[in-house]
Amino acid sequence: xxxxxxxxxxxxxxxxxxxxxxxxxxxxxxxxxxxxxxxxxxxxxxxxxxxxxxxxxxxxxxxxxxxxxxxxxxxxxxxxxxxxxxxxxxxxxxxxxxxxxxxxxxxxxxxxxxxxxxxxxxxxxxxxxxxxxxxxxxxxxxxxxxxxxxxxxxxxxxxxxxxxxxxxxxxxxxxxxxxxxxxxxxxxxxxxxxxxxxx
Numbered sequence: 001x002x003x004x005x006x007x008x009x010x011x012x013x014x015x016x017x018x019x020x021x022x023x024x025x026x027x028x029x030x031x032x033x034x035x036x037x038x039x040x041x042x043x044x045x046x047x048x049x050x051x052x053x054x055x056x057x058x059x060x061x062x063x064x065x066x067x068x069x070x071x072x073x074x075x076x077x078x079x080x081x082x083x084x085x086x087x088x089x090x091x092x093x094x095x096x097x098x099x100x101x102x103x104x105x106x107x108x109x110x111x112x113x114x115x116x117x118x119x120x121x122x123x124x125x126x127x128x129x130x131x132x133x134x135x136x137x138x139x140x141x142x143x144x145x146x147x148x149x150x151x152x153x154x155x156x157x158x159x160x161x162x163x164x165x166x167x168x169x170x171x172x173x174x175x176x177x178x179x180x181x182x183x184x185x186x187x188x189x190x191x192x193x194x195x196x197x198x199x
Contacts (some may be wrong), residue, residue, distance in 0.1 A: 025070045026079075030097045033080060033089050095169065102162040106143060112157070114196060118181040119155045121145070121163065125175050132170050139166065146193045154184075156194050 071087075074080040079093030089097070121140065125133035137147075143162070145153040160178060167173040184190065191197065 025067065026074060027097065027100050029067065029071055029074060030079060030089060030093055033087055034094075034097065099162075099165050099169065102165050103143075106157065106159055106162055114156050114194075116182070117156075118184050118187070118190070119157065119159055120148075120179045120181050121153045121155070121176065122179070123151050123172070123176045125151075125172065129172075129175075132172060135170065136166070136172075136176075146190060148190075154190060156196070 071080065074093065075082070075087075077092075078090055079096055080087050081090050082088075123133070123136060125136070140147075140153050140155075143155070143159070145155045148154050163176070163178045167176055
């Protein structure tokens with residue numbers, strides 16, 4: 001049983017690593033197209049391989065084939081489009097790239113020293129938008145927010161850019177309030193949740 005659990009864990013970790021590599025490749029391709037503005041199909045793979053080398057992602061066998069498959073998926077998903085035989089990023093592709101860049105920026109900030117301020121997010125989403133409400137909760141949980149009350153969430157790092165994108169993407173600007181709180185009463189449990197010592 002123990003061996004089976006280990007095998008399952010390794011399988012899940014491998015699957016997670018594969019998904020991350022695919023997501024990274026998508027972002028690299030989109031950024032390569034953005035930098036070029038508009039790019040010939042045949043130039044995508046060389047440009048992406050160059051970007052991968054700069055990021056320390058050494059190309060492997062059949063890497064060019066993987067790049068082409070990922071490129072075709074981006075086209076099928078509406079993130080890239082053909083314009084007179086050339087590739088160009090679409091508004092949906094720009095939105096996806098902005099969101100992913102915001103996530104990366106947020107993860108970078110996690111490695112910095114906490115400034116002692118709390119970022120509090122309050123939202124009041126009507127029942128008719130229940131699906132959007134659940135999506136917000138999923139995103140906040142995924143980022144690492146702590147849920148204080150039903151629709152009150154807290155986070156220690158600057159995440160204003162991501163919240164702005166979230167509001168625009170889900171069209172919930174008037175339903176969400178973002179605050180920066182310098183003092184929070186009885187915040188010991190919150191500090192403990194995020195692994196901080198008391199002020």
